[in-house]
Amino acid sequence: MCLGPALLITTVGGLAPAPAAAQGESRWFPDVEPFPSLIANPREVQVRASFVYAERPGVGYAGRNIEAEVAIGHTLSLLRLDNGSSPDKAITVGLEMGIFSRFFMEKQQKDLINSDFRIGLPVAFRSGAWEARLTIRHISSHLGDDYLLSFFDETVAGGFGQTSKDGFEGILARRVGDSLRLYLGGDLNFHTNERMSRAGVRLGGEWEPGHPGEGDGSWPFFAGDVEYGSFSEELAATLVGGMGFRVNGQRFRLEARARFGTTPLGHFRESDETYYGLGFALDL
Numbered sequence: 001m002c003l004g005p006a007l008l009i010t011t012v013g014g015l016a017p018a019p020a021a022a023q024g025e026s027r028w029f030p031d032v033e034p035f036p037s038l039i040a041n042p043r044e045v046q047v048r049a050s051f052v053y054a055e056r057p058g059v060g061y062a063g064r065n066i067e068a069e070v071a072i073g074h075t076l077s078l079l080r081l082d083n084g085s086s087p088d089k090a091i092t093v094g095l096e097m098g099i100f101s102r103f104f105m106e107k108q109q110k111d112l113i114n115s116d117f118r119i120g121l122p123v124a125f126r127s128g129a130w131e132a133r134l135t136i137r138h139i140s141s142h143l144g145d146d147y148l149l150s151f152f153d154e155t156v157a158g159g160f161g162q163t164s165k166d167g168f169e170g171i172l173a174r175r176v177g178d179s180l181r182l183y184l185g186g187d188l189n190f191h192t193n194e195r196m197s198r199a200g201v202r203l204g205g206e207w208e209p210g211h212p213g214e215g216d217g218s219w220p221f222f223a224g225d226v227e228y229g230s231f232s233e234e235l236a237a238t239l240v241g242g243m244g245f246r247v248n249g250q251r252f253r254l255e256a257r258a259r260f261g262t263t264p265l266g267h268f269r270e271s272d273e274t275y276y277g278l279g280f281a282l283d284l
Contacts, residue, residue: 027079027080027084028078028079029076029077029078029079030077030079030080030084030090030092031077032077032080032090032092033077033124034090034091034092034124034125034126034131034133035122035124035125035126035131035132035133035171035173036131037075037283038171038183038204038206038223038225039206039208039221039223039240039253039281040204040206040223040224040225040238040239040240041202041204041225041227041238042100042225042238042259042264043098043100043116043118043139043264044098045071045073045074045075045096045097045098045118045120046071046073046074046098046281046282046283047071047072047073047074047281047282047284048069048070048071048279048280048281048282049068049069049070049071049279049280050068050069050255050257050277050278050279050280051066051067051068051069051105051277051278051279052066052067052068052069052257052259052275052276052277053065053066053067053275053276053277054067054273054274054275054277055273055274055275056263056268056271056272056273057271057272058271059268059271060113060147060150060151061104061106065104065105065106066105066106067102067103067104067105067113067275068102068103068105068110069100069101069102069103069277069279070099070100070101070103071098071099071100071101072098072099073096073097073098073099073100073118074096074097074098074284075094075095075096075122076094076095076096077092077093077094077124078092078093078094078095079092079093080092081093088126088127088128089126089127089128090124090125090126091123091124091125091126092123092124093121093122093123094121094122094123094124095119095120095121096118096119096120096121096122096135096137097118097119098117098118098119099115099116099117099118100115100116100117100118100264101114101115101116102114102115102265104147109146111144111146111147111150112144112145112146112147113143113144113147113265114141114142114143114144114147114265114266114267114268115141115142115144116139116140116141116142116264116265116266117138117139117140117141117142118137118138118139119137119138120135120136120137120138120169121135121136121137122134122135122137123135129174129175129176130172130173130174130175131172131173131174131175131181132170132171132172132173133169133170133171134168134169134170135168135169135170136167136168137166137167137168137169138164138165138166139164139165139166139196139266140162140163140164140165140266141162141163141164141196141265141266141267142162142267143162143267163193163194163195163196163266163267164191164192164193164196165189165191165192165193165196165197166189166190166191166192167187167188167189167190167191167192168187168188168189169185169186169187170185170186170187171183171184171185171202172184172185178209179207179208179209180205180206180207181205181206181208182204182205183202183203183204183205184202184203185201185202185203186199186200186201186202187199187200187202195231195267195269195270196231196266196269197229197230197231197232197269198230198231199229199230200227200228200229200230201227201228202225202226202227202228203225203226204223204224204225204226205223205224206221206222206223207221207222207223208221208222208223208244209221210244210246214246215246216246216247216248217245217246218243218244218245218246219243219244220241220242220243220244221240221241221242221243221244221253221255222239222240222241223239223240223241224237224238224239224240225237225238229262229269231269231270232262232269232270234261234262234272235261236259236260236261236262236263236264237259237260237261238257238258238259238264239257239258239259239260240255240256240257240258241255241256242254242255242256250282250283251282251283252280252281252282252283253280253281253283254279254280255278255279255280255281256276256277256278257275257276257277257278257279258274258275258276258277259273259274259275260274261273
């Protein structure tokens with residue numbers, strides 16, 4: 001047998017799902033989540049919808065406005081890299097995809113203001129109370145057509161409607177007891193447009209009693225996230241609080257959300273935004 005086919009067969013065989021007698025070996029699509037999604041990060045891949053009362057002085061619609069924010073995304077674990085011998089340790093490689101859109105609700109056609117798209121390959125790790133996630137990811141931001149036509153000349157709109165960045169994001173988290181998680185991290189980008197940050201720092205915490213439990217129930221939660229980006233050179237904070245629920249194994253949250261500082265909308269990173277909102281988040 002020639003070297004090429006032999007190498008291919010050996011590689012595929014090594015990645016094949018483990019037989020029943022060897023469940024401790026690496027396997028595809030594991031049912032394990034070493035690094036649960038951050039609650040308050042406004043560009044965390046998740047399923048979320050909310051109405052917000054927002055103000056971005058000097059940018060677009062004047063004054064405070066009612067807007068709708070929708071996030072649709074999911075992180076899928078593709079392959080478990082550890083041997084699965086301990087329930088307190090896990091390493092996975094995954095795929096994440098997310099879309100984050102904001103709509104202006106005070107016009108009949110409900111203008112699309114901005115959409116941010118995120119896709120990445122995260123490597124997640126858990127060992128006891130420690131969790132970590134390293135992601136290589138792409139983020140692109142696109143202004144809505146209705147917004148462009150309302151605030152920009154058509155000769156300018158075509159070149160202004162899209163920005164993007166590619167790079168690495170790392171987060172290290174530590175659990176304290178059963179209810180508290182603290183984290184610190186940031187991102188470093190090897191490609192950015194002129195309106196995107198080259199690097200950033202992020203820190204935050206989550207208090208969520210009831211998260212590890214099973215069966216139907218409800219619990220309060222609170223989370224805060226603070227970020228600093230090299231483009232804006234300013235701090236921004238997101239605060240989220242509310243009630244979490246578990247019904248027939250499905251977890252979801254009813255939440256109040258507030259933002260202070262630079263906006264999370266990708267196209268307006270130099271602009272300040274204040275918003276308060278009520279919404280719904282689903283844990284798939």
